[in-house]
Amino acid sequence: xxxxxxxxxIAPPLLxxxxxxxxxxxxxxxxxxxxxxxxxxxxxxxxxxxxxxxGLTHTLVEQTLALVPGLTVANRNNPSQDARVSIRGxxxxxxxxxxxxxxxxxGMPLTLPDGQTPIDYLDxxxxxxxxxxxxxxxxxxxxxxxxxxxxxxxxxxxxxxAFQARSWSGSNALRRYVGLFGGSVPGGWGEASYxxxxxxxxxxxxxxxxxxxxxxxxxxxxxxxRGIELGLVGLGLxxxxxxxxxxxxxxxxxxxxxxxxxxxxxxxARKEVHQVQLGLSxxxxxxxxxxxxxxxxxxxxxxxxPLTFAIVGxxxxxxxxxLRATIPVGxxxxxxxxxxxxxxxxxxxxxxxxxxxxxxxxxxxxxPVVGVEQGRLQLDQREIVTSVGPYLRDEMDMGGGRVRAxxxxxxxxxxxxxxxxxxxxxxxxxxERTMSAVSPMVGVAARLANSHSLYANVxxxxxxxxxxxxxxxxxxxxxxxxxxxxxxxxxxxxGLKGFARSRVQYDVALFTTNVRDELIPFDIGSxxxxxxxxxxxxxxxxxxxxxxxxxxxxxxxAYTHSHFRFRDFTSGTTQVAGNAIPGIPEHQFQASxxxxxxxxxxxxEWMAKSRVYVSDANAATAAGFAITNLRLGGTAVFGRPWLTxxxxxxxxxxxxxxxxxxxxxxxxxxxxxxxxxGAGRSFFAGFSAATAPW
Numbered sequence: 001x002x003x004x005x006x007x008x009x010i011a012p013p014l015l016x017x018x019x020x021x022x023x024x025x026x027x028x029x030x031x032x033x034x035x036x037x038x039x040x041x042x043x044x045x046x047x048x049x050x051x052x053x054x055g056l057t058h059t060l061v062e063q064t065l066a067l068v069p070g071l072t073v074a075n076r077n078n079p080s081q082d083a084r085v086s087i088r089g090x091x092x093x094x095x096x097x098x099x100x101x102x103x104x105x106x107g108m109p110l111t112l113p114d115g116q117t118p119i120d121y122l123d124x125x126x127x128x129x130x131x132x133x134x135x136x137x138x139x140x141x142x143x144x145x146x147x148x149x150x151x152x153x154x155x156x157x158x159x160x161x162a163f164q165a166r167s168w169s170g171s172n173a174l175r176r177y178v179g180l181f182g183g184s185v186p187g188g189w190g191e192a193s194y195x196x197x198x199x200x201x202x203x204x205x206x207x208x209x210x211x212x213x214x215x216x217x218x219x220x221x222x223x224x225x226r227g228i229e230l231g232l233v234g235l236g237l238x239x240x241x242x243x244x245x246x247x248x249x250x251x252x253x254x255x256x257x258x259x260x261x262x263x264x265x266x267x268x269a270r271k272e273v274h275q276v277q278l279g280l281s282x283x284x285x286x287x288x289x290x291x292x293x294x295x296x297x298x299x300x301x302x303x304x305x306p307l308t309f310a311i312v313g314x315x316x317x318x319x320x321x322x323l324r325a326t327i328p329v330g331x332x333x334x335x336x337x338x339x340x341x342x343x344x345x346x347x348x349x350x351x352x353x354x355x356x357x358x359x360x361x362x363x364x365x366x367x368p369v370v371g372v373e374q375g376r377l378q379l380d381q382r383e384i385v386t387s388v389g390p391y392l393r394d395e396m397d398m399g400g401g402r403v404r405a406x407x408x409x410x411x412x413x414x415x416x417x418x419x420x421x422x423x424x425x426x427x428x429x430x431x432e433r434t435m436s437a438v439s440p441m442v443g444v445a446a447r448l449a450n451s452h453s454l455y456a457n458v459x460x461x462x463x464x465x466x467x468x469x470x471x472x473x474x475x476x477x478x479x480x481x482x483x484x485x486x487x488x489x490x491x492x493x494x495g496l497k498g499f500a501r502s503r504v505q506y507d508v509a510l511f512t513t514n515v516r517d518e519l520i521p522f523d524i525g526s527x528x529x530x531x532x533x534x535x536x537x538x539x540x541x542x543x544x545x546x547x548x549x550x551x552x553x554x555x556x557x558a559y560t561h562s563h564f565r566f567r568d569f570t571s572g573t574t575q576v577a578g579n580a581i582p583g584i585p586e587h588q589f590q591a592s593x594x595x596x597x598x599x600x601x602x603x604x605e606w607m608a609k610s611r612v613y614v615s616d617a618n619a620a621t622a623a624g625f626a627i628t629n630l631r632l633g634g635t636a637v638f639g640r641p642w643l644t645x646x647x648x649x650x651x652x653x654x655x656x657x658x659x660x661x662x663x664x665x666x667x668x669x670x671x672x673x674x675x676x677x678g679a680g681r682s683f684f685a686g687f688s689a690a691t692a693p694w
Contacts, residue, residue, distance in 0.1 A: 031140045031324070031339065031393070038453035041406050041443025043070065043134040043495055043509040043543065048154075049127065052547075052556050053592045053603050055631035055646040057168050057684060058124040059176060059201060061085065065149070066605070067590050069507065069543035069558040070134040074583075074660035076676045079205060079212035080244035080271045080305075082119050084583075084660055087134050088513065089539055089564050090146025092583040093663040095521050095529045096468055102141045104150040106220060106233045108279035108297050109320060113345035113387035113414060114466040115144030118301070121237035121275045123218035125166075125178055125197050128154020134543065135511060136461035136491045138439035139408035142343060142389040144463045146489070153220050156182040156195040162692040170684030173204040180694075192223035206679035207245045209260035214239035231281040233297075237273060244269035246308070247662040247673040250620070257656060257677035266359040267308045268373070275301040277318075290327040296320070309528050311354040311374055320345040337395040345387045349467065353379035379478060380422035381429070383467045387414040402447045406457075409440045414464050418471070418480050429479035433470070435486050437462035452498035461489045465519060465531060474522075474530040485533050489515040505547040513539040520569075520616065523666035535568035537581060557591040571616045579618045583663045585609040587624075599636055603648075605629040614661045614674040622675060625657035633686075641689040654681035 037044045045068045050056055056063050061083045062073035072092065074084040086092035090100035098117040103110045111117040133148040141148055161183045168176040182195030196219040203212050217236040222229065246261030246269065263269075277299035285291050301316040324341030355375030357367035367375040391410035398405055413436045420429040443457030464486045473481050495509035517533040524530045540563045547556040564581040580586070587610040595602045608626035633646030659678030666672060 031341075038447065038451075038498060039404055039445055041404070041445040041455040041457045042137070042459070043493065043497075043507070043511075045069070045132045045134065045507065045545070046129060048129045050154075052554065053594055053605060053631075054601050055603055055633045055648060055686070056124075057170075057176065057648075057686065058127075058178075059168075059174075061119065061122075061124070064124050064127055064151070065130060065132075066607075067545070067556050067558045067592060068130070068132050068134070069545045069560050070509070070541065071132060071147070071149075072560070072585065072588055072609075074676075075678065076660040077206050077210065077679055078245055078676060079203075079210060079242040080269065085119070085149070086584065087132070087147030087149075088511065088541060089562060089581060089584045090463075092581075093521055096466065099466070100144050100146040100463055102137070102145050102148045104148065105235065106153055106231070106279075107150065107281065108233050108277075108295065109322075109343075109345070110277070111144060112318060112347050112466075113143065113320075113385045114347060114416070115463055116466040116468070118273075118275075120239065120242075120273060121216060121235055121277070122151070123197065123199070123216050123235060125180070125199055126153050126195065126218045126220070127151045134509065135457075135493055136439075136441075136459040136489055136513070138412070138437070138461035139410050139441035139459060140391055140393065142391075142410060142412045142439075143387060143414055143437075145461050146463065153195065156184055156193040157692050157694050158184050159692040160185050162690065162694065164688060164690035164694055166686065166688040168684060168686040171682035172206055172679075173202065174682075174684060175203070176201045182694075192221070194219075194221040196220070205243070205245070206682070207258050207260055207677065209243045209245045209265050211241055211243045212239070213241040227284055229283045231279075231283075233279045233281075234277065236276045239271075239273045242271050242273070244271070244307075247665065248675045248677065249671060249673055250675065251670070252673075253658065253675040253677060257680075261673060263308050267306065267356050268358045269307055271303060271305040273301065273303055275299060286325070286327070288328050290325070292325045293323070295322045306356055306358070306373065309356065310378060311356050313352045313354075315350040317348045318346065335397045337397075339393040339395075340391070342388065342390040344389075345385075347383070347385040347467070349383040351379065351381055351383055352377065377422065380420075381478075382419040382421065383471070384417040384419070385414065385467055386417075387412060389413070399446075404445050406441070406443045406445075408442075409438065411438045412436060412462070416464075416467060416470060416480060420478065422478075427478070429477075431480050433480050433482070435464045437486065437488065449498075451500075452496070454494075454496050456494040457491075459491050459493070461491070463487045463489075463519065469519070469531045472524075472528060472530045474524050474532075481531075483533075484519075484531055485517050487515055487517045487519050487533065489513050503548055503550075505545075507543070507545045509543040511539075511541055511543075514567075515539070518569075520571075520664070522616075522664040523662070523672075534566060535570070537565065537569070538567050539564040539581075552596045554594045554596075555591070557589070559590075560588045562586050562588075566616070569616070574617065576616050576618075579616060580613050582613040582615055582618070583661055585612050585624070600634040601632075603629075603631040612658070612661055614672075615664050620669045620674065622658035622661050625655055625678070627655050627657065627678075628652040641691055642693060644688040644690075645686070647685045648683070650682045650684070651678075651680055656680070 103117040129152045131150045137145040164180040166178040178199040180197040184193045198217045215238045219234040222231045246264035279297035281295040283293040298319040303314040305312040322343045326339045329336040355366035357375040360367045389412040393408040417432045441459035445455040491513040493511040497507040515537045542561040545558040610624040611621040631648035657678045660676040
């Protein structure tokens with residue numbers, strides 16, 4: 001099993017092996033271990049961020065997830081709120097964490113059973129590759145599978161014990177220090193490998209009131225015992241400071257994009273998070289080329305989150321398990337590969353809300369003591385979500401390896417329970433809701449040649465509201481929203497992928513997705529967001545990626561066209577059919593060029609997005625933009641240690657732009673806080689030293 005990411009740069013002997021065909025290796029996304037993407041009838045992308053564009057700081061999600069067509073990252077430049085990550089528009093308007101997508105870490109789910117994924121505790125330092133399924137995948141992954149992102153560790157050092165130290169410093173008081181360790185050790189039953197890292201990051205942020213202080217850690221170990229591959233994955237986060245600068249109005253953004261929302265500052269909006277997650281997995285080969293896999297995992301998270309309208313405290317416990325078996329059936333030209341499995345998850349949140357008494361000048365019923373942040377208790381409840389999802393897939397070889405058909409189906413059952421412990425208001429808002437769905441898919445992949453594949457599929461997905469979305473009701477009442485329903489989608493997709501003359505890698509996908517009861521956020525004032533169901537929406541898109549090598553130059557690009565529209569939705573009293581779905585650029589282009597000469601590399605990156613509508617009414621937009629990043633670095637080997645310096649500039653031309661928008665913010669076009677500014681020009685320098693090649 002893979003264990004830790006490659007170093008910031010790769011020594012020249014390794015670079016010579018980094019040819020384009022190796023950039024599309026057999027995928028190891030949980031349900032498709034060691035399969036070629038050319039055999040799979042859906043859009044799947046595998047990239048190695050540090051190899052394609054070396055010199056990354058490993059502090060920005062948009063760098064790690066760059067160059068994947070169909071995937072968009074909107075950096076909110078707000079350490080208190082996760083970046084918005086979306087695939088084909090799913091997740092683009094998330095108010096809390098990542099929504100609509102399944103996020104995995106070395107195959108271990110990070111997504112909760114209600115479909116939400118906090119990514120603040122992700123350790124990007126150890127990511128060696130990113131494998132992405134673009135499109136509806138509920139037939140295999142269940143709730144909120146508008147796409148799947150599996151962040152995979154890179155290989156560990158070959159030495160029995162190796163150490164590496166990395167340091168970064170840059171604009172806005174950025175400081176990051178990381179210690180890494182790892183190795184590979186022969187054993188009596190098989191090789192054992194291990195790797196880990198501990199990092200400390202501090203930053204004042206591009207905007208005012210955007211300080212962040214965090215320590216994160218990662219560990220991965222694997223071995224083989226009597227033919228069973230065993231793996232351990234662990235992540236940890238201690239973030240005592242993450243300030244929330246909030247969103248801005250148009251006038252505020254035009255005047256000073258670095259300012260913070262005055263209300264966020266006066267109410268001291270921020271969050272404090274502590275989290276640990278551990279996962280154990282085992283895999284054994286069975287019945288010729290089949291296998292069986294078992295995984296168990298659990299986590300604990302504590303959150304203290306003052307917001308402008310309240311203080312939220314959550315004590316969370318999650319657990320989960322999955323069992324999967326893949327069995328090849330039948331010889332000859334019509335062989336089958338049957339996969340059967342089941343996933344189970346449980347979320348248990350103890351949630352309390354208090355009045356936020358910061359900036360309250362005189363005592364009142366909600367804030368009886370002036371100067372004390374935490375006021376009257378407003379909510380005390382336990383939220384429990386359980387989900388079970390059995391699934392079945394049959395892959396049929398219908399033409400001697402040239403044509404493969406895939407049939408899949410999954411049945412999910414998600415139960416929400418709320419136990420109200422705040423009974424002094426004279427009400428018991430306890431309740432429960434159960435949401436179920438059956439998600440089928442069918443697809444065909446045909447090899448046009450050894451290095452080209454044409455595919456088509458029809459797939460479905462469903463997405464429940466999260467526990468927070470069910471609890472945030474427009475009238476401010478407690479309990480679970482009885483009117484909010486899951487959203488359902490059906491996707492028709494066709495694509496072509498492969499290699500041309502071993503030097504050009506390409507991927508083209510066309511799709512149309514019809515969504516019923518789409519979950520739409522809207523601001524209900526004081527910074528609170530509620531949700532409702534839209535009638536119907538349609539998403540049509542084109543995704544293209546091209547990568548090539550010309551001597552010492554590597555070029556990679558990704559273009560996404562997103563024509564996403566409401567088909568039938570009445571917002572208030574206004575029918576907005578034909579309007580663009582807000583929060584999503586219609587055009588996005590990314591490109592990276594890396595020039596390697598001896599022990600030096602130069603990287604140029606470009607990213608451009610078209611304008612983004614900020615509301616269902618399409619009454620205002622955030623303008624389109626284009627930014628450029630540059631990095632220069634190298635690898636010098638002087639015996640030991642192996643040294644790697646790098647310097648870089650983000651947003652070279654200091655473009656002023658909106659990195660993300662708060663969709664449907666309350667107020668008029670002039671007063672609503674829609675805009676979350678992107679960062680201006682910033683500089684950084686980094687240095688690493690290792691005891692052995694990493």
